[in-house]
Amino acid sequence: MADIVDTAVKANSFTTLVAALKATNLVDTLKGKGPFTVFAPTDEAFAKLPAGTVDGLLKDIPQLKKILTYHVVSGKVMAADVTKLKSAKTVEGSEVKIDASQGVKVNNSTVTTPDVAADNGVIHIIDTVLMPA
Numbered sequence: 001m002a003d004i005v006d007t008a009v010k011a012n013s014f015t016t017l018v019a020a021l022k023a024t025n026l027v028d029t030l031k032g033k034g035p036f037t038v039f040a041p042t043d044e045a046f047a048k049l050p051a052g053t054v055d056g057l058l059k060d061i062p063q064l065k066k067i068l069t070y071h072v073v074s075g076k077v078m079a080a081d082v083t084k085l086k087s088a089k090t091v092e093g094s095e096v097k098i099d100a101s102q103g104v105k106v107n108n109s110t111v112t113t114p115d116v117a118a119d120n121g122v123i124h125i126i127d128t129v130l131m132p133a
Helices: 004-011 015-023 043-047 053-059 061-069
Strands: 036-041 072-074 087-089 095-099 109-118 121-126
Touching (some): 004 015, 004 036, 004 121, 015 036, 015 043, 036 109, 053 061, 072 087
Antiparallel strands (some): 036 072, 109 121
16 A cells, blocks of 8 residues: 555546645655545545635645645544544644535535545545635
């Protein structure tokens, strides 16, 4: 198996996420021991943001880092565990809301592919970029 970053790179649908991780120097963190749970937005999820948002965030590294760490939960939380939760505290510091009544939603995002295993945690693929309050 590979770590979270290498798993995302190999999937070929997270180029924006990987570029953002590199820009914020979070690659080494997510290649670290962990374990981490990452709600990973696809390139299509980033494309749903208003035009210019990604470019703007790449110029505002503190805000970009805040958004990225809002997608990470400490520990390895598998889908079976996520469905028992109402919320989860993110590495950014605030909580994401979890609703497992119809599929799994994290805030306003749907988990499209759960439980993508990595050496140092798990990735849940989501269809919308999560924005902290």
